[in-house]
Amino acid sequence: MLRAAIMSGLLSTMSGVAIAVDKDQPAPDFSGEDLRDGRPIHQVDFSGKVLLVDFWASWCSPCRQAMPRYEALRKEFASQGFEVIAVNVDQHPKEGLKALQSTQVSFPVVDDSEGSVASAYDLKVMPTSFLVDRHGVVRRINRGFHVAEVEDLRQAIAALVAKK
């Protein structure tokens, strides 16, 4: 009984602990519904592509600044096997939807109002985006968004799409 009590205490204390996703580690798989039309989205459907998994929210100004840049990158590299998956972490999906009306993007936007995908990726800051190679391995983590770093990201994408 003593052992069970101690174990239950420890487990309840550790319930919030998540394993951080780091560079050169496999990106966690996820699935969800598109925020705009409820269409199912599975990360595995994009296997073999270079992916930018971008976590954003309507209340996060840098996140919204990043979206048009990611849209431009997608247009530039889409033919070479590059895709962006945006993960909206608004607790109230209507707010994310409203933000998408002013910042229209063509890539999938997963509704993660429950925070399960964000939790799996163990975000440290908003925004964060993960550049994942064709084999599903995280190759770059962008914490925060700075316009000056977009060119670095562009070069990283160019290098990854060039690899088969």
Add this chain to the structure above:
Amino acid sequence: MKWALCVCVLAACLVLTAGCGMSPKPWQRGDLANPRMAWDPDPLDAAARDHTYFSKEAASGSVGAGAGGGGCGCN
């Protein structure tokens, strides 16, 4: 019996304090980021209020060193 009580108290403490010290995750700050949650939603209004407060309180010597004004708000 005594040790069982101790174990129960310990377990209860662990369970009750499990949530202590857990701050909201970065993706859970939407409601906190709402302007209505700001300490001073209107910076201009807050500055005017501060000025009035300082002018009134300084007159009685309770703010800053000594009497800082006549209470009229005109520096």
